[in-house]
Amino acid sequence: MAQRITIDPVTRIEGHLRIDVEVDGGQVTKAWSSGQMYRGLENILKGRDPRDAWLFVQRICGVCTTVHALASVRSVENALGLQIPLNAQLIRNMVQSIHCLHDHIVHFYALSALDWVDVVSALDADPVATAKLADSLSDWHGNSPKRFAAVKDKVKALVASGQLGPFANAYWGHSAMKLPPEANLMAVSHYLEALDYQRKATQALAIISGKNPHIQNLSVGGVTTNLNPENQTAVTMERLYYIKQLVSEVRDFIKMVYMTDVVAVGALYKEWLPYGAGVTNYLAAPDMFLDAAGIKADLPGGTVMNGDLSTIKPISTIADPYFIENVEESISKAWYEGDWSKHPWEESTDPKFTQFEDEGKYTWLKAPRFQGKPMQVGPLAQMVVGYAQGHERTIKAVDSFLSRVSAVAGVQVGPEILHGTVGRHAARAVRAGIMADLCLEHWDKLVNNIATGDYEIFNPPVFPKGEQRGVGVHEAPRGLLSHWIVIQDGKIKNYQCVVPSTWNAGPRDEQGQLGPYEASLMGNPIADPERPLEVLRTIHSFDPCIACAVHMLDPEGKETVKVKAL
Template sequence: MAQRITIDPITRIEGHLRIDVEVDGGKITKAWSSGQMFRGLETILQGRDPRDAWLFVQRICGVCTTVHALASVRTVENALGLEIPLNAQLIRNLVQSIHCLQDHIVHFYALSALDWVDVVSALDADPVKTAALADSLSTWPGNSVNRFTAVKDKVKALVASGQLGPFANAYWGHAAMALPPEANLMAVSHYLEALDYQRKATQALGIIGGKNPHVQNFSVGGVTTAINPDNDSTLNMHRLYQIKRLVEEVSGFIKNVYMVDVAAVGALYKDWLPYGAGVTNYLAAPDMFLDAKATMSDLPGGTIMDGDLKTVKPIVGLNDSYLKENVQESIARAWYNGDWSKHPWEEDTDPKYTDFQDEGRYTWLKAPRFQGKPMQVGPLAQMLVGYAQGHEMTVKSVDSLLALVSTVAGVTVGPEILHSTIGRHAARAVRAGMMADLALKHWDLLVDNIGKGDLEIFNPPVFPKGEQKGVGYHEAPRGILSHWIVIQDGKIKNYQCVVPSTWNAGPRDAEGQLGPYEASLMGNPIADPERPLEVLRTIHSFDPCIACAIHMLDPEGKEVIKVKAL
């Protein structure tokens, strides 16, 4: 007999997400993904000056801030046919790449590692053996006996106090936990180090962006980051070298710790490699543009259908009609008025709430579709699209990580294992390493361009009478983000955001096609329905970020987060 499990809310994410599954015979047979909060910024923007939109949309989320700012200025520029100076393009690239480093580190360690790492098990580890294990994987200087001994003592003190702090409320001792104690101790040590390195990335982002989390240096037409190598009040060489030093430190952590830990988890949990593929249609946008016109990029975009890398179709630049013309959103199963599937320029945002209906409407998230098909977006999509196109940096980086997984697992694995829960983690780690390299590359490009005497940062926008339509794409840490605008006589007539977690967390459509979260859960094992760790593993692998989060506080200290097993 099927058993219903409701997890509401899913924790260790940004936002409010509910997941329902039915379990029969120890496997998931049905799944529903429900975004539980309404995002109304599209309505708030109507009638406003398009130049102000980027400041508003950053507030969609407390995590995905710079990404909405970037997509927003691009959509207005696209509507106006406005080209920005090369310096502005490169400064924006630095902002997005540094934000990505911080975001990917936080996701793996703070948000998802505890699905695989048993912190309490680390108490049984031998620090000497842990150091030997770590040394066999990388040359990271933090992998010492003294360090691991200190971390073990810290965990022991936390457990003895009964106050596990950030490690509380996890499924310690769960039957699905498979890492040996030494691997757990190594991972806990790296978890604590990750807190420091994500801070370094945040510091670099604050220097280049003027503020964090909500950057202040974007503008329709370029950036407001004045450049003068000889002025202490502007972006000068001192500040640029501060940024470079911080990025180099973060890059060292990503390549010697983060990527290694992900490879180790993938190898030691090789039994999980068949699970979590779900939707194997992939969509990614080109980004990290190399020219002012945004026609050449360091990150490739494209689509792949049915998991077949031979079907790859490139997307080039911000004006590619293949991307512009084939996006629609369905509200057949969402809490909005109507039953349509429309292109974002034609959509409205008219809420109409009902209760949770298994066979009806059950979420605030719309269902994005590309040529009528659900698409998985995120680092996995971008890595597969790049790999299929023979993109040199992607191929080299993916093959390197797969080789490391093969060495630790003792069995050769190829790119086919990336269609999985663990594959999403592997792709995100690879992307983090690539973004670290690209941040330094674009730092060099910016410094070289300044050295040529080019200090231009802004082209003023002009808003003509009549109607203009634009779209701004950005390959954000969670996948392709697009903002769609209709401008009428210099004012916003319509504005729609199609965000990565809408692509992935969206519901069924009118044809009954499952969204990627839902499809990825089908067939996954559930060892203990009272503690559905396996659901969290797969959902966290997407790095959910459900816009417009709410935080509930019980002033009496009563438990407000429950898992219902029905």
């Protein structure tokens, strides 16, 4: 007999997400993904100056602030046909790549590692054996018996106190936890180190963007980052070199610790490689642009259908008609007025809440579709699209990672293992390494361009009479983000955000096609319905980001977390 499980809210994410599944025979047979928050910024923006939109849309989220700002200014520039100076392009690239490094580190260690790592089990680990294991994977300077012994003592003190802090309320001792004690102790030690390295990334981002979160250095037409090596009120070479130092340290952590830990999880949980694929239609956009026109890019875009690399179709620029003409959103299962599928430029955002209805409307999230099909976006989509296009940097990074997994697992694995829960973690780690390299490369390009005497950072926009339509596209840490704007006589007439977690967490459409979260849960094993760890593993692998910094609290101010098994 089927059993219903409701996880509401899903924790260790940004925003409020509800997941319902039916379990029969120890596996998921039905699934629903419900975004439980209404986002009304689209309506707030109507009638405003397009140059101000980026400051508003950053407030969609307390994590993804940078990415919404960037997509917004690009949407206005696209509508006006406005090119930005090369310096501005390179500074934006550095901002987005540094933000990405912070985001990916936080996601793996703070938001999802505890689905795989049993912290309490680390108390049974031998610090000397742990150091030997860690040394077999990398020569990171923090992998010493002394360090691991100190971390073990810290965990022991937390457990003895009964106050586990960030490690509270997890499923310790769950039968699906498979890592040996030494691997758990290594991961806990790296968890604590990750706190320092995500801080270094945040510090670098604040230096170049003026503030974090909610950056201050963007503008329609370029950036406001004053470049002058001789002026102490500007971003001097001293500050630029400090940014480089911080990013270099973060890159070392990513390549020697983060990627190594994901290799270990992938190899030691190899039985999980087949689970969590779901939708294998992939969509990614070009990004990290190399020229003022935004035509040449270091990251390729395109689509791959049904996981078949031979179906690759490139998306060459932000203005590529193949992308612009094929995106629409359905509200068939969403709490909005009507029952339509429309292009974002033609959409409205008219809330109409009912109740959660399995066969009716059950979410605030719309259902984005590309040529009528659900698409998965995110680091996995980027790696698949790049690999399919023969993108040299992507192929080299992915193959190197898979080789390391094969060595630890003792079995040869290929790109096919990326289609799933563990594969999403692998792709994100690989992408973090790529973005760290690109950040430093674009730092070099910026410094070299400044050395020629070019300090230009801004081209002023001009708003003509009549209507203009634009789209701003950006490969955010969670995947393809697009902001769609309609401008009438210099004011915003319509504004729609189609965000990565809408693509992935969106509901069924009018044809009954499941969204990627829902599809990825189908067939997942569930060992203990009272403790649905396996559901969290797959959902967390997407890095859900539903809205901005919202917590469910009871009247006494205590967090409310509900898991029901009926």
